[in-house]
Amino acid sequence: MQFRIWRGDKSGGDFIPYETEVTEGMVVLDAVHQIQAESANDLAVRWNCKAGKCGSCSAEINGHPKLMCMTKLSDLPPDEPVKIEPMRSFPSIRDLVTDVSWNFRVKKQIKQFKPRKPDADDGTWRIQQGEVERVQEFRKCIECFLCQDVCHVLREHHLHDQFIGPRYLVYTASLEMHPLDTEDRLAELKQAHGIGFCNITKCCTSVCPEDITITDNAIIPLKERVVDEFYDPIVKIYRKLTSLVPGSKAQVRDSSG
Amino acid sequence: MATSELVQVDLPDKGLKARVTARRDWWWIPQALTFLGFSSFLIYGNWAAWQGNHYVYGPYLSPFYSPELWGNSPHAWFGPLPQWYPQFLPYSPALLILWIPGLFRLTCYYYRGAYYKAFWADPPGCTVAEPRKKFRGENSFPLIWQNIHRYFLFLSLGVLAILIYDAFQAFWFEVPAGLSGPAESHTEFGIGVGSLVLLTNCVLLSLYLLGCHSLRHLTGGRLDSLQRKPIRKTCYECVSGLNKRHMRWAWFSLFSVGFSDLYVRMCSMGIWTDMRLF
Numbered sequence: 362m363q364f365r366i367w368r369g370d371k372s373g374g375d376f377i378p379y380e381t382e383v384t385e386g387m388v389v390l391d392a393v394h395q396i397q398a399e400s401a402n403d404l405a406v407r408w409n410c411k412a413g414k415c416g417s418c419s420a421e422i423n424g425h426p427k428l429m430c431m432t433k434l435s436d437l438p439p440d441e442p443v444k445i446e447p448m449r450s451f452p453s454i455r456d457l458v459t460d461v462s463w464n465f466r467v468k469k470q471i472k473q474f475k476p477r478k479p480d481a482d483d484g485t486w487r488i489q490q491g492e493v494e495r496v497q498e499f500r501k502c503i504e505c506f507l508c509q510d511v512c513h514v515l516r517e518h519h520l521h522d523q524f525i526g527p528r529y530l531v532y533t534a535s536l537e538m539h540p541l542d543t544e545d546r547l548a549e550l551k552q553a554h555g556i557g558f559c560n561i562t563k564c565c566t567s568v569c570p571e572d573i574t575i576t577d578n579a580i581i582p583l584k585e586r587v588v589d590e591f592y593d594p595i596v597k598i599y600r601k602l603t604s605l606v607p608g609s610k611a612q613v614r615d616s617s618g
Numbered sequence: 619m620a621t622s623e624l625v626q627v628d629l630p631d632k633g634l635k636a637r638v639t640a641r642r643d644w645w646w647i648p649q650a651l652t653f654l655g656f657s658s659f660l661i662y663g664n665w666a667a668w669q670g671n672h673y674v675y676g677p678y679l680s681p682f683y684s685p686e687l688w689g690n691s692p693h694a695w696f697g698p699l700p701q702w703y704p705q706f707l708p709y710s711p712a713l714l715i716l717w718i719p720g721l722f723r724l725t726c727y728y729y730r731g732a733y734y735k736a737f738w739a740d741p742p743g744c745t746v747a748e749p750r751k752k753f754r755g756e757n758s759f760p761l762i763w764q765n766i767h768r769y770f771l772f773l774s775l776g777v778l779a780i781l782i783y784d785a786f787q788a789f790w791f792e793v794p795a796g797l798s799g800p801a802e803s804h805t806e807f808g809i810g811v812g813s814l815v816l817l818t819n820c821v822l823l824s825l826y827l828l829g830c831h832s833l834r835h836l837t838g839g840r841l842d843s844l845q846r847k848p849i850r851k852t853c854y855e856c857v858s859g860l861n862k863r864h865m866r867w868a869w870f871s872l873f874s875v876g877f878s879d880l881y882v883r884m885c886s887m888g889i890w891t892d893m894r895l896f
Contacts, residue, residue, distance in 0.1 A: 421640065421745070423642050424640030425641065444640050446640065451627065466624075489845055492843045492844075511744050513740075513753075516745070517747065519627065523624065540843035553624065557762070558754075560731065560734045560740065561730055561731040562731045562740075563731055564741075577861065577862075581835075582835060585839060592762075592765040
């Protein structure tokens with residue numbers, strides 16, 4: 362089978378043709394390793410678990426952001442070379458390896474989990490499974506950053522300094538919707554984290570290897586909460602009126618922030 | 619944008635950036651179908667709305683024209699167009715109503731994603747390069763107005779209630795005086811193909827509207843826990859269930875509402891014959 366793998370670094374590069382024997386059941390990562398062993402010992406590729414759980418081997422295969430370890434060669438057209446390139450939303454380090462450290466810096470900017478006072482004297486909380494089911498979906502994320510890669514706000518417009526991307530909107534949702542959490546992240550979502558840049562084209566959802574319904578279950582619910590807080594005129598008036606009531610939630614929020 | 623502690627990323631690989639896409643599949647097909655589907659509906663809907671005639675046939679009232687506030691049909695709520703209406707202005711009962719479902723669909727989360735891709739190429743497809751470099755998202759005018767989607771939902775729910783009433787009325791046919799006994803004309807229950815068309819339209823519209831993302835938020839999504847609110851929890855779960863197939867119901871209901879108008883129009887013009895099933 363023929364492959365064209367992008368070789369290069371920050372300064373530039375090109376697609377180099379390779380050929381290797383493939384057998385039934387092989388995935389793209391197997392083929393890349395085989396090429397590495399046979400004809401390109403210096404080919405840089407990041408990988409770890411080979412089971413679709415570590416999120417290390419993210420790449421673009423024939424233009425689709427995918428995990429190399431979960432992409433079967435039998436699912437690709439056999440009559441043309443398989444094109445493998447690094448994720449385009451992040452700077453190249455070398456060959457298929459990109460510098461994804463921007464993501465970790467973004468994560469630090471998001472307000473951490475701040476639980477309410479413990480329910481019991483021993484410092485523990487009481488919570489039912491049904492209360493956390495919604496946010497459990499978001500915990501499936503393996504941080505492969507394919508959603509960040511496919512998001513056109515980052516990929517095409519390079520708004521890394523104004524938009525945190527779908528991965529961190531999911532992360533924010535997992536905190537913001539947690540029934541124990543008391544932190545308010547809506548102002549940051551609207552301003553510094555740029556949720557308004559998302560124009561809900563659902564590309565992130567379509568590439569998620571964990572099948573997290575990113576747009577419908579995380580981003581749109583957050584957008585709606587931002588609407589409640591900043592755009593809904595009737596909610597604004599209601600909040601204004603209730604904030605006049607001493608001890609009301611609205612008054613506490615206004616006075617604290 | 620307000621002060622951000624996020625940092626820009628240096629993406630120097632111009633060779634990689636320059637290509638339109640490395641995708642080899644027919645990525646443009648869904649967008650082309652969306653473009654054709656929406657365009658067809660917009661053209662037909664506009665044409666039908668401006669006609670101002672052939673929107674009633676027997677007990678059937680076209681959903682484009684319901685509620686008919688002022689008009690010449692028996693369905694008109696307030697009778698004929700009042701004298702004070704300027705004669706030089708064009709009038710069609712549909713023009714008073716269609717902006718409600720129109721703006722609801724325009725601001726719908728599903729439609730937004732679909733038409734940003736199909737009409738604005740923003741992006742043309744996932745991992746496909748865009749024709750424009752500038753992007754403001756939904757942060758500024760006019761797209762910031764997408765945020766009032768929930769108000770068009772409220773208005774559309776009102777229109778839906780009226781359409782359900784219309785569908786109910788579509789099962790009651792007028793019997794002229796003297797034909798079946800009583801000397802005065804009266805209505806009797808019956809089922810025509812048009813009754814089923816209008817009923818199906820209401821069902822599909824309900825499935826679309828009741829799966830709305832804003833409704834999902836309002837029924838329970840805005841709360842972090844619904845454990846002690848069993849009614850809201852049930853509502854939230856029902857809306858969430860419909861929301862999973864929001865795209866499907868958006869398309870089905872778009873076709874059904876257009877077809878309902880076409881059906882009534884064709885029957886009224888005498889081109890199609892409404893079959894009475896019962």
